[in-house]
Amino acid sequence: MSDKQLIRGTMILTASIFLTKMLGLIYIFPFQALVGPTGLALYGYGYTPYTVLLSLATLGVPLAVSKFVSKYNALGDYRTGQRLLKSGLIVMTVTGFIAFLLLFFLANPIANHILDPNDLKGNSIADAVFTIRMVSVALIIVPFMAIIRGYFQGHQSMGPTAISQVVEQIIRIIFILVLAYFILEVFDGRMATAVGFATFGAFVGALGGLAVLLFYWKKRAPSLQKQIDESTIDHQIPLRKMYKELFAYALPISFVGLAIPLYQTVDLMTFVPAMRELGFTQDVAEKYYGTFSQASHKLILIPVSVATAMSLTILPTVTNAFINNETDRLQRTITQTYQIILFLSIPSAVGLMVLSEPVYAALYPGTPNDLAVGSEILRVYAPVAIAFSIFAVTGALLQGINQQKYAVLGLVLGIVFKFVFNGIFISLFAATGAVLATAIGYLLAISVNVWAIGKFAEFNYSYVLKRFMLILIFSVIMGAVVAFLNYGFQQLFPLETWLNALLVLLITVGSGAAVYFNLSIRSGVAGQILGDRFTILKNKK
Structure with missing residues (x-):
């Protein structure tokens, strides 16, 4: 693989990760406006244990499979990677289903630990159980997708992973917001019902991501099979040894994640x-x-x-x-x-x-x-x-x-x-x-x-510490300017309306960014860190 292809693949995957995370951050604003802080708490009751069990079910598989497949492909052995994929799909389906059963049946103990059944204010235990069980269904399918993504990445093909992640996130967010809006505003339903169905968006989004991966698989199956047919080496690694090597890659990655x-x-x-x-x-x-x-x-x-x-x-x-x-x-x-x-x-x-x-x-x-x-x-x-x-x-x-x-x-x-x-x-x-x-x-x-x-x-x-101190000084100067402007503009535009808050925020953020980057550019720090190939970052004396 050429350096140009490597950079292109890395940038595609990085862009998709960034876009997916930003979408995941942004949708919470309208969602909170619909369900309120108590609704967000209920949402967290479902998603927090789901995230933990998802990480345990996948065990860092995408990156680990990517390393494994890439290693044996480089040795000219494409059959070993295919064997890993076939057996891995079965293993991931089993671990995903076990994770689903665990979360589904642990929903009641989790809810009873968090909430007081005698306190009638706030969310009820039944609401929390419903929410946890609705999101648990996604565990059946997401680990299955993880190994397909890892296999594509092992073949230095980042596009399927990138596009499937973005599509999965977009479908999930649309489902969450549209369904919550209709349940609350159109059908005058309960907040807990809206939140419960919103968490089911994880499963719906996963279906969209899986559809993208299957599309790419069908499209690229002939070329992948050709590589396997022309493979001259087959290490014939036993499955037990194969998974021992795979988990040696995966466990540290999974735990840190x-x-x-x-x-x-x-x-x-x-x-x-x-x-x-x-x-x-x-x-x-x-x-x-x-x-x-x-x-x-x-x-x-x-x-x-x-x-x-x-x-x-x-x-x-x-x-x-x-x-x-x-x-x-x-x-x-x-x-x-x-x-x-x-x-x-x-x-x-x-x-x-x-x-x-x-x-x-x-x-x-x-x-x-x-x-x-x-x-x-x-x-x-x-x-x-x-x-x-x-x-x-x-x-x-x-x-x-x-x-x-x-x-x-x-x-x-x-x-x-x-x-x-x-x-x-x-x-x-x-x-x-x-x-x-x-x-x-x-x-x-x-x-x-x-x-x-x-x-x-x-x-x-020593050098990083010096740079840290300089960045900290610039940030403190920026913070002082922003605090002064924030106080002044709040006297003119009290935060009693959304428009006033937005106006104060835009002015102060823009001013703070201008101060920070001006200091960074004039000192030459921005050019040294981000690269002075950007003309604007060059130190102009």
Whole structure:
């Protein structure tokens, strides 16, 4: 495969991941307007355990299958990859069905743990059970798709995966919004019914994604079969040995990918009960939970998605440089990856902190109380976006240098801390205690990752630390300007209407971006990090 094809494939997949994540972030705004914070909490009751079981059912299969198939294709053995696909489809169907049964029958215990059957306010246990069981159906089909995507990627064909992911997300979002609107606004149905059917959108979207993959399979089957027929080598690897190698690739990838879902699972099981112990009624506790786990969480994932998507094009170079013992190229790539993440995530987090009120008022219109709760949580939660970004990238870097066990170790330490202290912190600091437990857990994990990269890649952090300090200074200056403008414009346009909030947000965000990039360009930092091939980023003295 040529470098040009590799770059093209990487960019296609990166673009699809970014588009899919952005669509997943944006739809929550109109959905929250329809179902409210309590509806978002109910939605989270279904999707959080679904995400965990989906990760366990697929076990990082797409990337692992991609590596496996690519390895044996390079050796001229196309039959081994085909055997993996045939047996893998059966295995994934079985694991998907087992995951579906687990979530379906665990729905009642999960709902009873989260909710108080004696509290008639907020969501009922029956509503939570219905929602969890509706989303569980998607587990039957999604793992099956994962192995087909991995097989295509192993053949260096990124288009089927990219297009199927985007189609799956678009169909899911259309189904969620249209069905919720008709149930609530046209048929005057219950909010819980709308949320339950909305989670069923995961299954409907998966059908659309599978249809795309089957279309590509039919289209490319002749050429794939020709490769197999012309294959001169067949390693005749026993299935047991084949899956042992596959899981050696997949397990670390799967576990690191479970980071956010595992943290959210701890919150799912402890947040509402801990808030009730503080004296909050169930409906108020659920409002805080929905705001924290869905609305605010989706917002802070915006800078995480941007930073991670931009750095993905650099990460494949790490593996290549490490394997070929190209020390200088490895150091440059790690440095560049860190710089991109910090350059994008730090100012985004500072902006979300300073503008938490207009951001929440513009994107999640609601009552003054909803605004107060949402902006408070978002202000505290925003800096965690930096930790999410750094953990994702350092975990990928460790995979690139074959030290992924340290990413797993860091994740375990962080999750254990979150599990032990989440309830304690909530009892001390209410809803913001859950944010604090997440932040410290991620900092522990990042500390392990950063240490391991320094040790095994022999990476010197002195330059990155200097760049971090400079970016932080620029972000603080930007934050001060934005805070001043935010205060002034709120005197002219109080956040009492959606239009006022949007106007304040557009002016302050635009001004903040102008200040940050002006400082970055004049100092030469933007050109050094993003590449001075862009004329506008060149330092003009």
